[in-house]
Amino acid sequence: MTRAWNFGAGPAALPEAVLKQAADEMLEWHGAGMSVMEMSHRGKDFSGIIGQAEADLRELLKVPANYKILFMQGGAIAENAIVPMNLAGKNPKIDFVETGSWSTKSITEASRYADVHIAATSLNPKAPQGKYTRIPSVSDWHLRPDTAYLHLCGNETIDGVEYFAWPDLEALGAGHVPLVVDVSSHILSRPLDVAKFGLLYGGAQKNIGPAGLTLVIIREDLLDQAHPLCPSAFRYKTVAENASMFNTPPTYSIYIAGLVFQWLKAQGGLAEMERRNIAKAELLYQTLDRSDFYISHVERACRSRMNVPFFLADESRNDAFLAGAAERGLLQLKGHKSVGGMRASIYNAMPIEGVRALVDYLQDFEKTQA
Amino acid sequence: MTRAWNFGAGPAALPEAVLKQAADEMLEWHGAGMSVMEMSHRGKDFSGIIGQAEADLRELLKVPANYKILFMQGGAIAENAIVPMNLAGKNPKIDFVETGSWSTKSITEASRYADVHIAATSLNPKAPQGKYTRIPSVSDWHLRPDTAYLHLCGNETIDGVEYFAWPDLEALGAGHVPLVVDVSSHILSRPLDVAKFGLLYGGAQKNIGPAGLTLVIIREDLLDQAHPLCPSAFRYKTVAENASMFNTPPTYSIYIAGLVFQWLKAQGGLAEMERRNIAKAELLYQTLDRSDFYISHVERACRSRMNVPFFLADESRNDAFLAGAAERGLLQLKGHKSVGGMRASIYNAMPIEGVRALVDYLQDFEKTQA
Missing domain, CATH: 3.40.640.10 (Type I PLP-dependent aspartate aminotransferase-like (Major domain))
Known part of the structure; x- marks a missing residue:
């Protein structure tokens, strides 16, 4: 399993x-x-x-x-x-x-x-x-x-x-x-x-x-x-x-x-969940912001800690991005059909290790496409 | 278990x-x-x-x-x-x-x-x-x-x-x-x-x-x-x-x-389920009808094969009946609060063995109370 x-x-x-x-x-x-x-x-x-x-x-x-x-x-x-x-x-x-x-x-x-x-x-x-x-x-x-x-x-x-x-x-x-x-x-x-x-x-x-x-x-x-x-x-x-x-x-x-x-x-209740959720969201948004390969449109003050929609600057790479993610066991990253792009939902049950795996992939995928 | x-x-x-x-x-x-x-x-x-x-x-x-x-x-x-x-x-x-x-x-x-x-x-x-x-x-x-x-x-x-x-x-x-x-x-x-x-x-x-x-x-x-x-x-x-x-x-x-x-x-589909459900219901109703210790009020032509409400003729024995049933692992036999008495629900998932266990208990309980 x-x-x-x-x-x-x-x-x-x-x-x-x-x-x-x-x-x-x-x-x-x-x-x-x-x-x-x-x-x-x-x-x-x-x-x-x-x-x-x-x-x-x-x-x-x-x-x-x-x-x-x-x-x-x-x-x-x-x-x-x-x-x-x-x-x-x-x-x-x-x-x-x-x-x-x-x-x-x-x-x-x-x-x-x-x-x-x-x-x-x-x-x-x-x-x-x-x-x-x-x-x-x-x-x-x-x-x-x-x-x-x-x-x-x-x-x-x-x-x-x-x-x-x-x-x-x-x-x-x-x-x-x-x-x-x-x-x-x-x-x-x-x-x-x-x-x-x-x-x-x-x-x-x-x-x-x-x-x-x-x-x-x-x-x-x-x-x-x-x-x-x-x-x-x-x-x-x-x-x-x-x-x-x-x-x-x-x-x-x-x-x-x-x-x-x-x-x-x-786990320590909601204060602890908030601490973890902030850490997860910061890690992910920082990675997305690091280059213009990925785009996050939402204003920083109201960026969701739970649902992180983002786009590849070159959307012709979407299918390759999703296929490569699935190979690493990173699933359900496709954005909602009404807005397109990608979305990573990182609710309470997603540990920081999962976000680290996603961040590693985001960086690796960008390199392979350079 | x-x-x-x-x-x-x-x-x-x-x-x-x-x-x-x-x-x-x-x-x-x-x-x-x-x-x-x-x-x-x-x-x-x-x-x-x-x-x-x-x-x-x-x-x-x-x-x-x-x-x-x-x-x-x-x-x-x-x-x-x-x-x-x-x-x-x-x-x-x-x-x-x-x-x-x-x-x-x-x-x-x-x-x-x-x-x-x-x-x-x-x-x-x-x-x-x-x-x-x-x-x-x-x-x-x-x-x-x-x-x-x-x-x-x-x-x-x-x-x-x-x-x-x-x-x-x-x-x-x-x-x-x-x-x-x-x-x-x-x-x-x-x-x-x-x-x-x-x-x-x-x-x-x-x-x-x-x-x-x-x-x-x-x-x-x-x-x-x-x-x-x-x-x-x-x-x-x-x-x-x-x-x-x-x-x-x-x-x-x-x-x-x-x-x-x-x-x-x-299991063989709904024709087979009907065959089993008829057998289960007949076994239970026949036992209830065998003496006047138990009472089933429903007209025979429309007696449910799924839910069998019945009463003890002497309702002062209800608690003893339920306690004895629970001892044998026969659970949730109490009737709905709006009608009282007992009720045995014998849906598809209840095998005939369960009904046999109930029937045995009905007969044994009657004997102990004689």
Whole structure:
């Protein structure tokens, strides 16, 4: 068996220790006589598993007591409808800041449920590459004071743009506006002050666990604002009141997420993950910046630590680059089809050794092409 | 390691051979350098996995070419909203036949999206036990000719009532009405003439795979009738056009389902499963009927082969019964809290040996209590 370095954007690499434990426990979990996959979601064993997962996540992110953690389904794309159906059901006005492909998708879907206002955008439609490369200066955001909430995408997985500072909505005269952030692709990569947010959500398949699990962290006072047509299974109040068991939750995915949370705690928690993620990202961006053989379009202040899109100056070399990478066991480096080029996703589960292997290859490939 | 006999209603027992293969392939799938959990859903490897799963399911159920198979999320409880949002969006009228707890849940949820009419019900509200024990005679169904569809629950997991013959809607003057059936808890337990139905749906966690995966089989002419507020991720037309990849599908659950489909084919397909399931159910019901120590309320013609609810005549013995069962490794026999008593779920993955162990225990327990 050979495990490759998997730079896929999601579903993405998981810690090998987590996979090993899952394999060991596949036929029988802790003397229960069955796999976690076969357990009743209402039984004592699974109650312990989901309870521990929630407690560990609360500890990792220091989630305040007035926030609920919901284990849901459908991923960020489903949440693009579920969030507006829940939070703008009584006041159908939503403000957005557009910083890339994912915020754009959120805007398109939300416009079916609410009057949508783009408070700011970084779109540069004429750019041949890198249509989104920055975060608009907060002083240029034009928020509606009566909006139901402000939506941001915390890390644009496709474009590689990440927020490292969160806006001070008080300073914009909008301290009352709940801040909603899609954190799918950078949750758990660093500490987060949850109290700044009304709602955080993310698909699990980047930094949490298997695809099919969605995490929602919501301030309790926002739970009960749903549109009458919001399906019960996706109504935050209903999900919260039933401790994520109104419908059968994706039990095995929650178990894997729980193993990831335990792994994160064993590594030293989110401060340590941030230290490692900074080191990995710096190593990679420094290599890309060293010559003009590789191009990174994103402004330095908002370069994502999780998803690093880059281009070869000579794109006719793309296929050779990818083929050579695969020979070294460096996989899933092709950029998203909507932007082209390359992308290295370096989530929590990617160790610095993997980034070193990529950096070595970047340098070697450049030499062979000289 | 000791695997118990798991009679849970869902998430339920899976074939041991499937779990073994999943454990073996957890760290690396077929030389791919990674786990199935870590693969891009758009990559070549996972495309092969989902393609094979769909092809095997088509073969097992002989799904006609004019039906789409959709891999979705949320389970049957989410579908209780998603089906009406998709099929009654343009004609908000739905007829139901009520035969137990699950059809009742479907009716309650659908009533938020459409004018709901109960064409027939078997509810016996005064019964102290077994409020639903039969299927109303089809000649007593009162269908509205202009209804968008007729909804049935094919097997009532909680009440143990199963359809073995499907209604002839032509004979009711309603041959044009699409028949929609929740097959969550008996799909793949026997052959099914898919062409009779407009739509079949089911949560995976009984006879298919892990919780978090939902299967929808839909006739193509029904794809495009959605309500404008149906979320894109749950819009059948969108899901079909994107081959279940509009949002990231629950990839690992689809992989496990695919292993289950291959296991079913290796066992001899659905005709063989039906033969085994009949044998298992007959053995269990015959034992329950042998004395009045155990009571099964359901009419013989519609006794479920998958979920066998029963009661001890003397319910003060319930705790002793369950404790003694657990000592023999017979687990999850407690009935659903809404009906009480006991329930043995004997899905495809439960071999006759497990039912024999249960039958032995039923007889031994009765003797010790004499």
